[in-house]
Amino acid sequence: MKSKLKNTYRQVLRWGNPHYEEKLNEQGKKTIQDLVGIPVTEVNLPTFLPGEKEITLDKPIGLPPKYVLEFTDIVGAENIKTSDFDRVKHSAGKFYGELMQLRQEQVLTPPDLIITPSDEAQIETILQRCQQWKIPVVPQGLRSSVTKGVGLPDGGIALDLTAHLNQIISFDEVSQTVTAQSGITGPTLEKFLNSKGYTCGHFPQSFEFSTLGGWVAAKGAGQCSTGYGKIEDMVLSLKAYTPSGIIQNETYPKSAQGFDIMPLFIGSEGTLGVITQVTMKVRKLTIKNRSNACIIFKDFENAAAAMRTCIQGQFGLPHLFRISDHEETEVAFRMKGFEGSFSDKALQALGYKPNSRALMFISVEGDKDYTSFVVDKIKSTAKKFGGRSIGSKPTRKWLEQRYHSAYMREPLMDLGLMTDTIETAAMWANIEKLWKNVRTYIKARPNTVCMCHISHVYENGANLYFTFITPTDKTAPSEDYKTFHAGLVDTILANKGSLSHHHGIGRALAPWMKEKLGERSFELMKSIKKDLDPNGVMNPGALFD
Amino acid sequence: MKSKLKNTYRQVLRWGNPHYEEKLNEQGKKTIQDLVGIPVTEVNLPTFLPGEKEITLDKPIGLPPKYVLEFTDIVGAENIKTSDFDRVKHSAGKFYGELMQLRQEQVLTPPDLIITPSDEAQIETILQRCQQWKIPVVPQGLRSSVTKGVGLPDGGIALDLTAHLNQIISFDEVSQTVTAQSGITGPTLEKFLNSKGYTCGHFPQSFEFSTLGGWVAAKGAGQCSTGYGKIEDMVLSLKAYTPSGIIQNETYPKSAQGFDIMPLFIGSEGTLGVITQVTMKVRKLTIKNRSNACIIFKDFENAAAAMRTCIQGQFGLPHLFRISDHEETEVAFRMKGFEGSFSDKALQALGYKPNSRALMFISVEGDKDYTSFVVDKIKSTAKKFGGRSIGSKPTRKWLEQRYHSAYMREPLMDLGLMTDTIETAAMWANIEKLWKNVRTYIKARPNTVCMCHISHVYENGANLYFTFITPTDKTAPSEDYKTFHAGLVDTILANKGSLSHHHGIGRALAPWMKEKLGERSFELMKSIKKDLDPNGVMNPGALFD
Incomplete structure (x- = not known):
């Protein structure tokens, strides 16, 4: 329209x-x-x-x-x-x-x-x-x-950087790398790679409106990060212009040339210099081999335990690996008109009750035999935790609408609803407590939807991604958000979540950085910035408040 | 004796x-x-x-x-x-x-x-x-x-640090991590983990005489790094005392809290401070599920092409993954008395000729079905490159003697032989040229053995590990080595190899650092050192020459 x-x-x-x-x-x-x-x-x-x-x-x-x-x-x-x-x-x-x-x-x-x-x-x-x-x-x-x-x-x-610095510089099919200018958009880069039979495997929620340089600077993660890795696992080398000169590293698969300074630019959020070129790993495009599955659990705790058992199972990795908590599952069921359907009644009869049950989405890419091998392993592991496979269709649907949710914020805010997401990472031993306590904080607000999913999964822990929808104070909507958001961040930190898993810090979270990282570490970050940007002209206010 | x-x-x-x-x-x-x-x-x-x-x-x-x-x-x-x-x-x-x-x-x-x-x-x-x-x-x-x-x-x-700072601090079976003091030895840490049913998966050649802190400070790689990762993939957090204060990060599976300074201590080689504690990922011990294979190829080029195709095949990873070039294969065959045997004659009749053929060693750990799945995939891929499986025994033998070769330097030097190893990393597109040109340099010395293997394998490239044995100039053995070594390093750099893949820099390679990394990057490294160690007291001479 x-x-x-x-x-x-x-x-x-x-x-x-x-x-x-x-x-x-x-x-x-x-x-x-x-x-x-x-x-x-x-x-x-x-x-x-x-x-x-x-x-x-x-x-x-x-x-x-x-x-x-x-x-x-x-x-x-x-x-x-x-x-x-x-x-x-x-x-x-x-x-x-x-x-x-x-x-x-x-x-x-x-x-x-x-x-x-x-x-x-x-x-x-x-x-x-x-x-x-x-x-x-x-x-x-x-x-x-x-x-x-x-x-x-x-x-x-x-x-x-999007107007002119948006070109592919080189593509190496033997070493499986692509070098591109930082202003290239996600879709343009991916389209080029697809035309060669490859993929970058990095699909953040903002994919359609993101650039290669932004991916690196913000230290993002894509929807398939469990298999393809987070952006810091994909970057092999980069070139950055700083007020103090050019930093560029040679491209190696790994090295031991002393401590490595290239990673300092991943997550630098424009505060150290301008990233102009990035060399990324690419993989052969294997969408045709994709194996998908969707599994329902009786509750989020069992879904999380199954997920952890799978990721620690040493049998290979899924690419998309995602579980929704009971409230996110319920909202999804209602929005899709599934609630009250024949299938819903059947699931309920089997003990998968509303406001408790939790969905898991799985999609595996790679070698044809491998994708079905991994999906079968996940299904059999899930069974031990009461998981029941409900076919691959919900996951296929999810993939079709994968970039959809960001568009919903505008019509929700039009209704006078405060709606935002916040995300964190934690070790497995701490996931459940963190989830519960953040939920408790959010749900303390009347008439509030609090949905949570895990969508980036590691052997040692995972992210937690919260979406909330709540009536705003229409007389002071900015102040209402500011106070609520600050309490939310404090709650995450008090429960040992990271300040961010993949959204980054910007100015919104910068005020918490010093306390979170420790004074000496923060001083070292500032010293690095001072060396590269002596007059503090690069994106002032981000990261360092 | x-x-x-x-x-x-x-x-x-x-x-x-x-x-x-x-x-x-x-x-x-x-x-x-x-x-x-x-x-x-x-x-x-x-x-x-x-x-x-x-x-x-x-x-x-x-x-x-x-x-x-x-x-x-x-x-x-x-x-x-x-x-x-x-x-x-x-x-x-x-x-x-x-x-x-x-x-x-x-x-x-x-x-x-x-x-x-x-x-x-x-x-x-x-x-x-x-x-x-x-x-x-x-x-x-x-x-x-x-x-x-x-x-x-x-x-x-x-x-x-080995006398007292050698304790396990904590072990988290849910998140699969261990935190230990840096002076703990590899065998002590591994024995503890094995007793709990876990492994750290890090087995450098020096394993018997190595410490956790040394692993991290030198940025090493273990023999099973293709599956378990290099040390920088294993460290989740650490604590370091520097002359300017304590740097310690919290333990997360991943995060986006701005740019991350913890990795600066990996490969710092004692120049920034004293690493006192490290939190490492651990995996369930799955030796009982191990699948081994040994494959012979007609030449090193085919072995390398098969290896690259496997590692880029998106069907899972082997843990030990190793190929020896023709000369290393030949020396191994002679040392083991295989040369001239009935089996040798049979292989030769099949076209696997001495001074050309190349061995591949494979060992996969993990889930029982997974290990055989991956080994089967590697075998079928290898076939396409003329590879022939020769059973699992050579790999089992290799694993039994895995720490043996370092002991051979002493008796060889006793014979008046200069014997050393040098290693580098390169992208796949550059591996063959680098291998040939470094070999040419080494073989230009009369009566010289030059053996090479690839033992740490990545989607985008691999290491090359050279071992040479050559009569030394007995009248000036130190000078003879110094000149030969300098030319060797120059040859590696001229052919776009990294200065090191996992041995580190120390004082032996420090003179090449500035040229290799670029002046601005080297300045940034010095600036980081200056911030943490203003008077330059930490391991002076290492890394920075």
């Missing part, structure tokens, strides 16, 4: 394509109203904080004109954007707090210029000038950060 | 147990004399540079007595050693250049004191004093470094 006005706040806050709007269907609306206690009559209320106003900034460009001229000289006028809409668009990612501000038509702190450099030489010069003149600069991909990873609190330059 | 004299140079240079001497058997002697052209009559010549003299140092302790008293106060007199023998023993590792110096009864630069701290608090105080008084300090395990990783060019303190 097309929005009537152009250049609205709404177009900036929208997930992905600014012209595409997602609606809740009637089944979805009914489910939500049941769960969060909105009376039926209110479902069709006017949109809460629609942000449909056209953007006009009354904030002029803060950079002195001579600097603007100098940057124009470097990249050419065609590579500099300064419109109000562009400045707001490049001021924010997709953090809930940012979306709520945009809905309120509040002016975020915008960049002065959006520069789309044509090559690495231009980046080098731009960084030299920014360093010299102490101008903040933020490397940007497609700005899908949900932790306020992009932003310019004091103006400066948004360095958009 | 017992050596007559006590406290000789010989006892220091000997691999492992100072009282255990290994002899070449008659078959071995005959093979070697054939290969390196020593006439039969000379095989029983007097031992070349036996180093049987008792050690006496005419170098007094260089530290001012008040410092010695202070250190004695900190750890107690019982934890300080100053004998001449101990000072020489703790002055060196097992680098060829060190062994040759010891054989010549040359005094290496010895530490002033060997301190065996009782706990972390003592280490903290010792580092504070060393920092304050600018006294060099080298953390030591069992000193099996073959790249001159331990050493005190200007005297100072050898901090021996």
Whole structure:
């Protein structure tokens, strides 16, 4: 559907394509109203904080004109954007707090210029000038950060790498690697690889609106990370321009050349420099061999125990490996209209009861015999924990709609609902306690949906991914979120979860970093930043608060 | 066999147990004399540079007595050693250049004191004093470094962690982790884990004489690394004391808490601080499920192509995965008396010719069905490259003698032979060229044995491990080695091999680091060291030359 006005706040806050709007269907609306206690009559209320106003900034460009001229000289006028809409668009990612501000038509702190450099030489010069003149600069991909990873609190330059630094540099079929520029989008890179019969295997939820550089900088994980690894397992080498010079490592499968500094750029979130090239592992595309399964358990605890037993079973790895807790399972069943169906009654008769049962999704890629071998092993392990296979269709459906959920935030927020996700990682011994205590915190809010899944699985632990939907305080929606979010992070940390498993830190979680990592470790991080970025111009405020 | 004299140079240079001497058997002697052209009559010549003299140092302790008293106060007199023998023993590792110096009864630069701290608090105080008084300090395990990783060019303190910091701290069967002090030896840690039904899966060639801290500091790889991973894949967290404070990270399976500084200590080789505790992944012990195979190929190129196809085959991983080139295969056949046997004739009739054929060793651990599944897949893949299975016995034999080869250096050097190993890593596309050109360099020396194997295998590349045996220039053995070794390293780098895959850098390879890593990256490494060790007291000379 097309929005009537152009250049609205709404177009900036929208997930992905600014012209595409997602609606809740009637089944979805009914489910939500049941769960969060909105009376039926209110479902069709006017949109809460629609942000449909056209953007006009009354904030002029803060950079002195001579600097603007100098940057124009470097990249050419065609590579500099300064419109109000562009400045707001490049001021924010997709953090809930940012979306709520945009809905309120509040002016975020915008960049002065959006520069789309044509090559690495231009980046080098731009960084030299920014360093010299102490101008903040933020490397940007497609700005899908949900932790306020992009932003310019004091103006400066948004360095958009997607316009020109988006090429494949080389592809090595013998060593199975691809080298590409960091501004290439996930779909473009994957399409190229697929055409050669390969895949990168990295499919974060934001895949459609993500870039290679963003994957690395934010230290993300894809939906198939259990088999293909997290991004830090995929990067073999990279090149980064820092205000202090170029860091580039040679490509080896492994080495012992002293301590390795390349990994410092994975998770650097633009604070150390601009990643311009990345060499990634690739694998042969084996979608045609995919084996899928879906298993239902009587409760989340048994699902988690089965999952742990499988991942520690030394019989190979699934690629997609996922369990939903009872509430996420229930919401999924309701949304899909499964609840109350004949199949549902059959499952209930077998003891898989609503508000207790938990789903597991499995998809294995690779060699044809291997995929069925691993799926069979998982099924037989699951049986020992009361798991019952319910066919491969739910997993196939899940895969078809794999990028869908991010689009739901907009229609939910339109209903005046606070909806966000938060994620963490923990060791297996700690998973259950962490899950319960975070749930308790979230559910203490009245009429609140709290769904949780495990979707990135390791021998020693896993992530926990929480999605909550709750009526917001419409009189102070930003403050309501801020207080609730802070308590949520505190609860995670008090229960020994990591500050993030794959969303990253940005500005949203930076205030917790020092306490979480320890003062000496944090000092070392700052010292590394100081060495590469002496004047602190790179993405100021991210990671280090 | 017992050596007559006590406290000789010989006892220091000997691999492992100072009282255990290994002899070449008659078959071995005959093979070697054939290969390196020593006439039969000379095989029983007097031992070349036996180093049987008792050690006496005419170098007094260089530290001012008040410092010695202070250190004695900190750890107690019982934890300080100053004998001449101990000072020489703790002055060196097992680098060829060190062994040759010891054989010549040359005094290496010895530490002033060997301190065996009782706990972390003592280490903290010792580092504070060393920092304050600018006294060099080298953390030591069992000193099996073959790249001159331990050493005190200007005297100072050898901090021996094996005496007291050798305890298991905790074992978590649910999360499958063990936390232990860094001075624990490989066999002690493994024995503990085996008693619980687990394994660490890390078996470097030096396993018998290695410590957990050494594994991590030197960034090693074990014989089963293809399945279990290299040490950097096994460490989940660690604690290190640096002159600037304590660095310790929490234990997570993975996280995205900004860029991760913990990996900086993996491969730090004692230059950043003292690693005191490590938390490692462990796996269930599955030796009873082991599936072994041995496959012969017509040449090394086909063996390598089969190996690459297997590791990129996405059907699971073998744990031990190893191929020997034609010369290593031939030497093994001769040493074992296989050459000329009935079986040998049969293989030759099938086209597996001497000086061309190449062996592959496979051992898979894990789930019982999985181990046979993977071995079957490897066998059927190998067939496509002309590989022929010759049963599991050679691999079982290999496993029985897995730590044997390091003991052979002493009797070979006794014959006046220069014998050493050097290793590197490369991408698959570059493996064959690198192998050929390094061989050409080594074989340019007359009467020289050059054996090579691949033993750590990755989807994107592998290591190459060269062993050479060559008559030394008896008039200038140290200089002969130095020149030959430098040319060898240059040849590896010119052919795009890494400076090391798992031996590490030490002082032997430090002179190449800056050129290899690039000036800016090297500067960043120095900056990190400066932050943690402002006065440069930690293992001076290692990594940074």
